[in-house]
Amino acid sequence: MKFFATCPKGLEILLVAELTELGAADVKLTATGAEFYGELEQAYRACLWSRLANRILLPIAEENVETADQLYDAVQSVDWLEHMRPEASLLVAFTGKTDAINHTHFGALKVKDAIVDQIRDKTQMRPSIDRENPDLRVHAHIYRGKLTLSLDLSGGSLHRRGYRIRAGMAPLKENLAAAILRRAQWPELAVDHPVLFDPMCGSGTLVIEGVLMAADIAPGILREQFGFERWVQHQPELWESLLAEAEQRKEAGLAQLTTRFYGYDQDSEVLVLAKDNAERAGVDHLISFKKASVEQMVVPENAPGLMVTNPPYGERMGESQELMFLYRHIGDALKQDFAGWKAAIFTGNPDLCQVVGLKADKSYSLNNGPIDGRLFLYTLYTDRATTAKHDDEQEAGTLSDNAQMFANRLKKNLKALKKWHKQEEIECYRLYDADMPEYAVAVDLYKEWVHVQEYAAPASIDKVKAFDRIKDVLAAIPEALGVDPRRIILKQRKKQSGSDQYGKQASVGRFFEVKEHGCRLRINLHDYLDTGLFLDHRPIRHQIQEMAAGKDFLNLFCYTASASVHAAVGGAKSTTSVDMSTTYLQWAMKNMALNGFNNKAHHFIEADCISWLKKQRKPEYDLIFMDPPTFSNSKKMLDVLDVQRDHIDLIKLAMRLLRKDGVLIFSNNYRRFKMDYELLAGFDIREITAKTIDPDFKRNTRIHSCFEIRWP
Structure with a gap:
């Protein structure tokens, strides 16, 4: 008997090899699958064992057709009672066209009519149509005037194994996942690499x-059911024997299995789906699932294995520019921790893999639905030096001409700031801030760590070129500053809204301490877009420290309350820190405690600052610092905050709480901010921005605006 197996584009060669392994005869590659021959058992075996096919079709007629009448007659030439009972249900799928038959719905309707009319004429009974679970599926295909009529023995698509009822966003079809693994030489690879690990496992x-x-x-x-099980010529005994054989092989396979399996994901909800799916597949006891981000990606155990993953690639999740950082994290982790491993990365945006920083051994085209995907295979050599020779990055000690220019600028800036930061006893400062237009990054030093923030490139800039420049930056920093590359933290700054500006980026939980003008402050470079300390406000904090002795200090929009720490160290009588973020207020409390201030004189209030200000009436403070965000639409706020529009109300509300001889220091980071002196004419306002710019921000004097506001 002749059969035809369909599969997604890109899997055809693999499908030919698989069918041959399953014992099929005369297997031939076709445009959308493979043709093969065998007894009925071979078709049953393909339905049960093929990991790659979508459907197994049994052709029952081939005719030349052009018109609707010819199509009808060709379908009626088949004796349909040899394939279905008169009362059975039916579903027809139609593909292809001719000049006269140019609509698939019309073609399917004509095929259905021919089948139903024949059975009704012979039996006086009429088959019904069932779109969900028919007794017989018929597939009709026309190509170059030739009709092929086939029975769909598989029923529903074979990629639906039955274990995955729900999935996360952008899931891989099961047969595509199997194809990725086959291309990566799995499971043969498990002999020497007995670990399989997906760091972004999704469902x-x-x-x-x-x-x-x-x-x-x-x-x-x-699977609960196949298409052939209600076919008139179905052989139940043969099928039951194949099922019994499969059960025996499953028991033997599980008994002999020594491979270990790990699935990590940062989304706890999707991990619940993954565990449920594994349980339905009967393999949940073999897989260790864990909540972890790519930033936390390390080898799951001390043994070689295969890291295989399908990261997001910008079609349905995220944007490719942002995702380059994710792919970079994957590449860095592979080079640092996965010596001796193999890696397979499948993506619908191959450009993203250019930033992984490893040279692929091979790559293959595999379609993910309508998306042209590509699979990249890598070898991580046991000797990291050997890996370095095979990757795309330049060898250590050699920089491109542009990267060398960037390195030279870092050295120049470092030399210029060296005397200043030592005299001031400052452990964290800005070294570079887009000094060179082609390298639009900010480089900040935090003791022995380097915090790099890329400013999002305009849409007109080629994304890969933009990331090539980032690669130059990451290559130049170790050479220029003599730091370990693993102590370079890379982030991308983009326009934030609402609580996004304070949103968590990762979950590493790695804090350390820095000192500034005698104050101890907790820093976190990994978990958030910002680090816990706004470096440009250093002079303002120092000014507050020098003014605070014996005063009651109020810190509005306090963030991690570093200004409150400075006030306390400067001898403030009391401090009050207000912010709507629970996370940052807890951080603020730890900052104060780190400096020995955990008594009742220091207050922390979780509230929307505007709402809180409106409820206060008494002038209880001698010194107030207010640094509102440029814009915020957080769900915790009753209204949207726009600092240009709202600064008048904010200042008036804050001044109600200021004692007669006190001072309000008002600051914000809106580059085009303009103080409305006319509407605030009742106050004595003096701009002090120039005094609040330290040497490390002289290149960017518009980083913030700052004012002292007093009662006349």
């Missing part, structure tokens, strides 16, 4: 398919 498809393959579990064993 678990790659890891689950990896277990099924390694344990010799038939992918169709979990």
